[in-house]
Every structure is written in C-alpha cells, then in structure tokens.
Amino acid sequence: MATQTPVPAVLDQTTSTACRPMWLEVLHDWVTTVDHKKIGLMYIGYALLFLVVAGFEALLIRIQLAIPNNTFVSPQVFNRLFTMHGSTMIFFVAMPVLFGFGNYLIPLMIGARDMAFPRLNAFSFWVSAFGGLLLYFSYFGGSGLYGAGSAPDVGWWAYAPLTAKAFSPGHSTDYWTLAILLSGVGTIGTALNIVTTVICMRCPGMKLSRMPLLVWIYLVMSLMAFVTISPLTAAQIMLMLDRYLGSHLFDTQAGGSAVLWMHFFWIFGHPEVYILILPAFAFANEIIPVFSRKAIFGYPAMVAATVGIGFVSLSVWAHHMFTVGMGAGANTFFVFSSMTIAVPTGIKIFNWLATIWGGKIRFTTSMMFAIGFLFQFLIAGLTGIMLAVAPFDWQLGNSYFVVAHFHYVIVGGILFMLFSAFYYWYPKMTGRMLSEKLGKWHFWLFLIGFHLTFDIMHIPGILGMPRRIYTYEADRGWMIWNLLVSSGAMIQTVGVLLFVYNLVRSYFKGAVAGADPWDGWTLEWSTTSPPPSYNFAVIPSVGSRRPLWDLKHPEDPDNNYE
Amino acid sequence: MNNDEERTQSGVVELPSPTAWPMVLALGLALICTGMVTNVVIGLLGLLLFVWGGIGWFLQVLPHEQHVEVPVLNEEIEIASSRRLKARLPASDMHRKILPIETYHISAGIKGGIAGGIAMIVPAALFGLIRYHSIWYAANLLAAGGFVSWIGASDAFLSQFHMQGLFAAIAIHGLTSLLVGLLYGAVLPMYPRYPIVTAGLVAPLLFTGILHSALGVISPILNQRIDWFWFVISQVAFGLVCGFVVNLHTRVRTAQFRALPFAVRAGIHSDFAARNDPAEKADKKDQAQ
Structure with a gap:
C-alpha cells in the first residue's frame, strides 16, 4: 500500500504572466549570485564548455594517430594539443564539474539554506573560471615578445627540465603555471567551503552517522584537496622563481633536482585521481540504492573505506616514478602502498554489488551508466594493480598501456558516473526529465565507443607504442589498433553530442519532473524541482539516513534499524 | 522558537545578498597573473580591481552582513512513494548463512x-x-x-x-x-x-x-x-x-x-544451539520437502 505524508514545503508561485527578464537582468543575476545552486550550475556549465574544447583536442590527437606517417597536424601543434587536452580535462573539466555537483547537492542533502561562505563560493568559481580562460588565452598571447611557442607544450606534468627557460622560451609555460595556480586557489576555496558547510550546517538530527554518503565523500575529498593542492601551488611558485628570479630549484646543471619537481607534482597528481574518483563513488552511493530499491549495504564500511582511501592515497604518489630509479626500498614501499589502496576500493565494489544483489532493479539510463561504471572501474583497478608492480611498470611505463589505464579510470569510471549523475539530478536542477530514449542511445553509443577506444588502446601499449608519440612508421604493426581506437573516439563523440542535444532539448520540451521523480530518499527530493533560492521553507529534521523513506513509510521507518 | 522559524512564519527567509565583489576580486587576481605574462598595465589594472573588490567585499560583511529577504510561499508537497508495499513472503532459513555469534x-x-x-x-x-x-x-x-x-x-x-x-x-x-x-x-x-x-x-x-x-x-x-x-x-x-x-x-x-532475542542472550532459551543442531536442520529440510 502506498503511503502519503504531507510535509510543508515550498513551490515557486511566480505566475506565468510575469514579465520575462531582460537578458541583461539575467546576466546580472548570474554574475552577482551567491546562491550555491546557481554557482553549482555555473561550474557545471563551464566544465561542459571546456569538455567540448578538450574533447575536440582529443579528436585531433586521434586523427593524427589514426594512420602511420600522418601529418594532419605539425609536431609542435601535437605537443600543444596533448598538453592542453590533459590540463583542461583535469583542472577545468573534471574538478569544476565535480565541485559543481557538490555545490548544488551538499546544502540540499544536509538540509541547509546555502554553503557556509556564499561569497567565497562565488569567488572560488570565478577565479577557477578566469584560470581556464587564462590558459586558453595563451593561444593568443603565449608567444610574448619572443615569438616562440603559443599554447603550453610541456605535457600536463610539465616535467623539468622541459619547463626551463632554455627549453621553453616565451610565455607558454607561464600561462600554464599561472592558470593552474589560479585554479588551485579556487579549489582550496571550495574545499574550505565544503568542509565548513558539512561540519557546521547540518540540519537537526543529521548526525555524522546519518549523513548521506555523498556528503561524507565530499568531506573527505575536500580534506584531501587541502593536502594535495598546496604542494602543487608551491611547485608552481618555485617554477616561476626558476624561470624569472634565477633560482635553480629544478635546474639539474646548477645543483637543482628535476626529480624534486616529479615528487611535488605527483604528491598532488596521484591523490588528485582519488579526489576525482571519490565524487564518482559518491554518485554511485546515492544512485545505485535508489534504483535497486534497497538501502546501501554496509554504510559504516563505506565511510571507513572512504576515509581509508583518503589516507592511503596520500602515500602512493611515487608509483608514477618507478622508472626514475628510486631504489629497491622506495620501489617496494610504493608497490605495497599502491596495492593496499585496492582493499578499501574493493570493499566499495563489493558493497555496491551487495546493494544491487536481491534488489528490484530499475534499468533507467542513470542506473545503466552506474552499472557500466562498476564493471569498467573494476577493470581500471586491475590494470592499476598491474602497473603498481614495479617490474611490470618498468616494461610498460610511458606506453599507451598507461594511457589506456588512466583513461579507463577517468572515462570508464568518472565520466560514466558523471553521466549517471546528470540523468539522476537533471530533473531536480531543471524541473524537467531528460529523455530516456535519447539517454539509452547515448549510453549504448558511448559504451561501444568507449570499449572500442580504450580496450584496444592497451594493445599498442603492450606492443611498445610510447605515449605522446607524434607519428609512427607503418612497419610497427600499430596501425590497425590505432585506427580502431580513433574510430571508437568518433563513436564516443556522437554519443556525447546526443547527450548535449538531450540536455538542451529536454530543458525546453522534457516531461515535467515533479519534486521526486525517482522515489528518492534524501532531502533534496523533498523540495520543488528546481528548488527555491532558500531550498527549504522550514529547515527539516531527520531521524535516519533515509529521511524521505521515513516520511513515506511511517509504519516502518529506518531509525528502527540504525 | 528560533529566528529561522520566526522568519519563515512571517513569510520571508533571509539570504545573503547578491554581490559582484567576489567576481571583481577574482578578476583582479586573474589580471595580476595575466599582467605577469603580457603587460604591466594589465597587472596594475588587476591590482586596482583586486583592492577595489576586496574593499567592496569587506563592506558587504562588515559591520553587518548584508541580506535580502526572500518571500516564502508555503504549500504542501506530498511526499509519497510511487511504489506499493507488498507483504513479505516468509523466508526459509535453509539458505541463510549463520554468522558466528x-x-x-x-x-x-x-x-x-x-x-x-x-x-x-x-x-x-x-x-x-x-x-x-x-x-x-x-x-x-x-x-x-x-x-x-x-x-x-x-x-x-x-x-x-x-x-x-x-x-x-x-x-x-x-x-x-x-x-x-x-x-x-x-x-x-x-x-x-x-x-x-x-x-x-x-x-x-x-x-x-x-x-x-x-x-x-x-x-x-x-x-x-x-x-x-x-x-x-x-x-x-x-x-x-x-x-x-x-x-x-x-x-x-x-x-x-x-541481534539475538533477549531470551537467547540471557540464556533462558537456547536458539543458537538449535540453529546449529544438525538433526534439527535435517528435520526442517524434510518438512520443507
């Protein structure tokens, strides 16, 4: 028997006869907003914009590599393409889109009206956005007075001594340094905001043990951002000192150390992978239970695994440096620490499977992307364990096997879960449902394209194809694999274009969503879609981890069991 | 009754007022960085915006944080499950794992x-x-x-x-x-x-x-x-x-x-022994068949 419990909430009663605001008013509204939801949407919009740009760069890379001896782009342009693709995807797509979802959802899920520091929130967004614009302004201003280079071309790691003045004249590297530095300021600001909001602004009854797992994970992810962004920012400042004030911190010929840069970069770089994947886990923790119609399996273990990943991920960075020659002791330590992280991650995988097991599964597009994520992230984790074995890494380090591995993590894991999150929360953000039919097309096209690209990409890596190679001879035996990989990239592009079309079309013509289209259990589904600026007319009070379940099923509330 | 409830009942909610100063401050910072790789004039403009934005932001929150009052219109939303509850089928314990107590x-x-x-x-x-x-x-x-x-x-x-x-x-x-x-x-x-x-x-x-x-x-x-x-x-x-x-x-x-019943924990009734008794399990199996 269905149960109904009326609760006081709020509807936007703006009449349809109200005047449409002028575009300047709309612009003013968005530029001056400190509302976490609008800032979240701006983060997401700006990340999608950069996703299209960086995706286009990836396409150009794949066209160049599709056949041997190709000169579709010049070597110099190719170097800029992979540098800009990597930097953009990490700093100006993945980070902002994840912070966008966090910004939008966290206050709603904890029953708060806004983030703890709304103005800092706006500042963090704008400084990140200007960082991205600065990076791309390098295409116009990177030559500086020297006429050398335009966009950065030192790779997204920017290893020394490539970044030294002698090898990177002009300002292209400086644009990269400053843009990443600005992005780092924004990241720290948002992380500070999330931590404070979660600690101080939870609604009555929401103890830490009742917090949605998404919020838990964002808390851990933000704490990790404090620890990891700082060394990166420090390294950027040190690089500027090297380039302009005559210090020799990374100059090996003058007593500096190129390996020092590697340590600084990867002590940021590897935890960054977990900073990115943790929100994907967060989405899975919310979406999989709702579409399995079961409460998450092992909530305390999930929290412990998240915190465990947070700790262990800070001690694995040098597995990116096995080929440097660190010595047996360091290699052994980083092999074991890298493998250790598989334990909490495995706990999560098993718990998601246990949540699905015996559930009444609803195969919505969102759930299908989530299931795709589960399988693909498992494979990505397994190739990660292979690469964590130092002797294996000596053979395949810096090959396309590594490129395939981390794209499996980022695309097969993070991007799949992001698509899942879009299909799940788009109705809340816009009040309209995304088309399920277009969504299924998007899913299957993207799934096929993904596997064609990134499954096969492992093979040229095993055959010895190095990453960042501009082109190759026909007799290497890599052509057929590269052609297939590039074909897969095209199919993925069609899938993404379909998704963008779905986003735009559904905004105007999608079915009206209502407050709770998925029969959800967390607080964001208790207010209107989209929510009013104040989120909740009355601050809610919760008695369990699934407050809406309690309201819908007063005869069998969760707090009987927690 | 706290302030929040009072305001809600009076039909308004206080929210932080919109402001462009954070954007101005961010733009100033970005222009300072841009000035380092383009022209010092741009850097100076950035510095000006940075200071201007900082002062503007300062005045937004001190001596009193600026708010806007947003009208609230209460209306009831039905929080209801779209699914039906069914009576649970009696579960057999034949295939249930018994974890060690x-x-x-x-x-x-x-x-x-x-x-x-x-x-x-x-x-x-x-x-x-x-x-x-x-x-x-x-x-x-x-x-x-x-x-x-x-x-x-x-x-x-x-x-x-x-x-x-x-x-x-x-x-x-x-x-x-x-x-x-x-x-x-x-x-x-x-x-x-x-x-x-x-x-x-x-x-x-x-x-x-x-x-x-x-x-x-x-x-x-x-x-x-x-x-x-x-x-x-x-x-x-x-x-x-x-x-x-x-x-x-x-x-x-x-x-x-x-998780065991009180009678079992108190030692009054020995359910645990029964669950582990092979003879009793065999009886149950026979009954199930």
Whole structure:
C-alpha cells in the first residue's frame, strides 16, 4: 500500500504572466549570485564548455594517430594539443564539474539554506573560471615578445627540465603555471567551503552517522584537496622563481633536482585521481540504492573505506616514478602502498554489488551508466594493480598501456558516473526529465565507443607504442589498433553530442519532473524541482539516513534499524 | 522558537545578498597573473580591481552582513512513494548463512601467528640442514625475494650466514605469520566443527596451492629452488601450532550476538544451539520437502 505524508514545503508561485527578464537582468543575476545552486550550475556549465574544447583536442590527437606517417597536424601543434587536452580535462573539466555537483547537492542533502561562505563560493568559481580562460588565452598571447611557442607544450606534468627557460622560451609555460595556480586557489576555496558547510550546517538530527554518503565523500575529498593542492601551488611558485628570479630549484646543471619537481607534482597528481574518483563513488552511493530499491549495504564500511582511501592515497604518489630509479626500498614501499589502496576500493565494489544483489532493479539510463561504471572501474583497478608492480611498470611505463589505464579510470569510471549523475539530478536542477530514449542511445553509443577506444588502446601499449608519440612508421604493426581506437573516439563523440542535444532539448520540451521523480530518499527530493533560492521553507529534521523513506513509510521507518 | 522559524512564519527567509565583489576580486587576481605574462598595465589594472573588490567585499560583511529577504510561499508537497508495499513472503532459513555469534579477540590471531611462525622455523631449518648442511639456507632463500642482486646467488652463498638476509627473512616471515595468524583468528570460528583439520591440514594445503600458482611472480628465485614437500610440512607445522594457540583463547561475542532475542542472550532459551543442531536442520529440510 502506498503511503502519503504531507510535509510543508515550498513551490515557486511566480505566475506565468510575469514579465520575462531582460537578458541583461539575467546576466546580472548570474554574475552577482551567491546562491550555491546557481554557482553549482555555473561550474557545471563551464566544465561542459571546456569538455567540448578538450574533447575536440582529443579528436585531433586521434586523427593524427589514426594512420602511420600522418601529418594532419605539425609536431609542435601535437605537443600543444596533448598538453592542453590533459590540463583542461583535469583542472577545468573534471574538478569544476565535480565541485559543481557538490555545490548544488551538499546544502540540499544536509538540509541547509546555502554553503557556509556564499561569497567565497562565488569567488572560488570565478577565479577557477578566469584560470581556464587564462590558459586558453595563451593561444593568443603565449608567444610574448619572443615569438616562440603559443599554447603550453610541456605535457600536463610539465616535467623539468622541459619547463626551463632554455627549453621553453616565451610565455607558454607561464600561462600554464599561472592558470593552474589560479585554479588551485579556487579549489582550496571550495574545499574550505565544503568542509565548513558539512561540519557546521547540518540540519537537526543529521548526525555524522546519518549523513548521506555523498556528503561524507565530499568531506573527505575536500580534506584531501587541502593536502594535495598546496604542494602543487608551491611547485608552481618555485617554477616561476626558476624561470624569472634565477633560482635553480629544478635546474639539474646548477645543483637543482628535476626529480624534486616529479615528487611535488605527483604528491598532488596521484591523490588528485582519488579526489576525482571519490565524487564518482559518491554518485554511485546515492544512485545505485535508489534504483535497486534497497538501502546501501554496509554504510559504516563505506565511510571507513572512504576515509581509508583518503589516507592511503596520500602515500602512493611515487608509483608514477618507478622508472626514475628510486631504489629497491622506495620501489617496494610504493608497490605495497599502491596495492593496499585496492582493499578499501574493493570493499566499495563489493558493497555496491551487495546493494544491487536481491534488489528490484530499475534499468533507467542513470542506473545503466552506474552499472557500466562498476564493471569498467573494476577493470581500471586491475590494470592499476598491474602497473603498481614495479617490474611490470618498468616494461610498460610511458606506453599507451598507461594511457589506456588512466583513461579507463577517468572515462570508464568518472565520466560514466558523471553521466549517471546528470540523468539522476537533471530533473531536480531543471524541473524537467531528460529523455530516456535519447539517454539509452547515448549510453549504448558511448559504451561501444568507449570499449572500442580504450580496450584496444592497451594493445599498442603492450606492443611498445610510447605515449605522446607524434607519428609512427607503418612497419610497427600499430596501425590497425590505432585506427580502431580513433574510430571508437568518433563513436564516443556522437554519443556525447546526443547527450548535449538531450540536455538542451529536454530543458525546453522534457516531461515535467515533479519534486521526486525517482522515489528518492534524501532531502533534496523533498523540495520543488528546481528548488527555491532558500531550498527549504522550514529547515527539516531527520531521524535516519533515509529521511524521505521515513516520511513515506511511517509504519516502518529506518531509525528502527540504525 | 528560533529566528529561522520566526522568519519563515512571517513569510520571508533571509539570504545573503547578491554581490559582484567576489567576481571583481577574482578578476583582479586573474589580471595580476595575466599582467605577469603580457603587460604591466594589465597587472596594475588587476591590482586596482583586486583592492577595489576586496574593499567592496569587506563592506558587504562588515559591520553587518548584508541580506535580502526572500518571500516564502508555503504549500504542501506530498511526499509519497510511487511504489506499493507488498507483504513479505516468509523466508526459509535453509539458505541463510549463520554468522558466528562468538569469535576470537584480535590478540588471539596475533599470538597464534607468532607461535605458528616460530614452529614453522623448525622444519624449515631442518630442511636446510639435511639438504645443504646449513640452517641459514631457508632464511636466505626467503630473503632473496627482496634482494635483486641475490637472484643468481649460488647454493653455497645462500648457505652462509648473512646478517641482512636474516633481517629481511625475519621481516618477511614475521609479517606473513602475523597476517596469516589474524586470518586464522577470523576464520576458525566459522568452521567450529573440525578445528584441527581446518587449521592443520585444509588451510595449509589451500595456502600452498595459492602460493604454488603465484610464487613465480612474487619471488622467482624462491620458486626455482623451493622444495614443495618441505614447504607443506612447514605449513602444516604452522597451521597446527597457530590453530592450537588460537583455540586456547576464550571467544568474545560479536555484533551478531546483540541481534539475538533477549531470551537467547540471557540464556533462558537456547536458539543458537538449535540453529546449529544438525538433526534439527535435517528435520526442517524434510518438512520443507
């Protein structure tokens, strides 16, 4: 028997006869907003914009590599393409889109009206956005007075001594340094905001043990951002000192150390992978239970695994440096620490499977992307364990096997879960449902394209194809694999274009969503879609981890069991 | 009644007022950076905006934070499940796993691992003594997995005493023994009927099988020179001693125990015994058929 419990909430009663605001008013509204939801949407919009740009760069890379001896782009342009693709995807797509979802959802899920520091929130967004614009302004201003280079071309790691003045004249590297530095300021600001909001602004009854797992994970992810962004920012400042004030911190010929840069970069770089994947886990923790119609399996273990990943991920960075020659002791330590992280991650995988097991599964597009994520992230984790074995890494380090591995993590894991999150929360953000039919097309096209690209990409890596190679001879035996990989990239592009079309079309013509289209259990589904600026007319009070379940099923509330 | 409720009832909610100052401050900072790679004038403009934005932001929050009052219109939203609840079918307990309501304290596993590890040394040393006339051979062979330079070492070399080899062997053997001991402590309560067979035979054979398939990857030198007969004997020695030590300890109650009815926990009714009684299980099976 269905149960109904009326609760006081709020509807936007703006009449349809109200005047449409002028575009300047709309612009003013968005530029001056400190509302976490609008800032979240701006983060997401700006990340999608950069996703299209960086995706286009990836396409150009794949066209160049599709056949041997190709000169579709010049070597110099190719170097800029992979540098800009990597930097953009990490700093100006993945980070902002994840912070966008966090910004939008966290206050709603904890029953708060806004983030703890709304103005800092706006500042963090704008400084990140200007960082991205600065990076791309390098295409116009990177030559500086020297006429050398335009966009950065030192790779997204920017290893020394490539970044030294002698090898990177002009300002292209400086644009990269400053843009990443600005992005780092924004990241720290948002992380500070999330931590404070979660600690101080939870609604009555929401103890830490009742917090949605998404919020838990964002808390851990933000704490990790404090620890990891700082060394990166420090390294950027040190690089500027090297380039302009005559210090020799990374100059090996003058007593500096190129390996020092590697340590600084990867002590940021590897935890960054977990900073990115943790929100994907967060989405899975919310979406999989709702579409399995079961409460998450092992909530305390999930929290412990998240915190465990947070700790262990800070001690694995040098597995990116096995080929440097660190010595047996360091290699052994980083092999074991890298493998250790598989334990909490495995706990999560098993718990998601246990949540699905015996559930009444609803195969919505969102759930299908989530299931795709589960399988693909498992494979990505397994190739990660292979690469964590130092002797294996000596053979395949810096090959396309590594490129395939981390794209499996980022695309097969993070991007799949992001698509899942879009299909799940788009109705809340816009009040309209995304088309399920277009969504299924998007899913299957993207799934096929993904596997064609990134499954096969492992093979040229095993055959010895190095990453960042501009082109190759026909007799290497890599052509057929590269052609297939590039074909897969095209199919993925069609899938993404379909998704963008779905986003735009559904905004105007999608079915009206209502407050709770998925029969959800967390607080964001208790207010209107989209929510009013104040989120909740009355601050809610919760008695369990699934407050809406309690309201819908007063005869069998969760707090009987927690 | 708190301020929030008062305001809600009066029909308004206070929210932070919109402001462009954070954007101006961010733009100023970005232009300062841009000025470093373009022209100093742009940097100066950035500095100006930065200061201007900072002052503007300061005045937004001090002496009093600026707010706007947003009107609230209360309307009831139905929070209702779109799904129907069905009466649960009675579940058979035939296929349900019965988790242990008592287990060993973690220290039991540690102590068992230490004792088993010491016991294992005896057959290992005996093997070295009989085959190579050296009690150090087994320790050096184990340590060789951690030293790249020992891969091609001769039997004579491995039969000699090496301090670093001894330390490495102690570290590897000690850590492995502790971990396996902990595993014994966790697993043995799940197989309470034949602890000696489980600990002394099944577990060592399973562990030997796993290691047989993986040793080529873990330690190629150990894989080349290992004597599997003696390895099994040393594993059985470990299993028997570790299992014995673990079994000596008193069990502690698990979370499963707290889930039992009060009558069972209080010892008034022995449900646990019934659930583990093979005869009763057989009866239930017959009834189900």
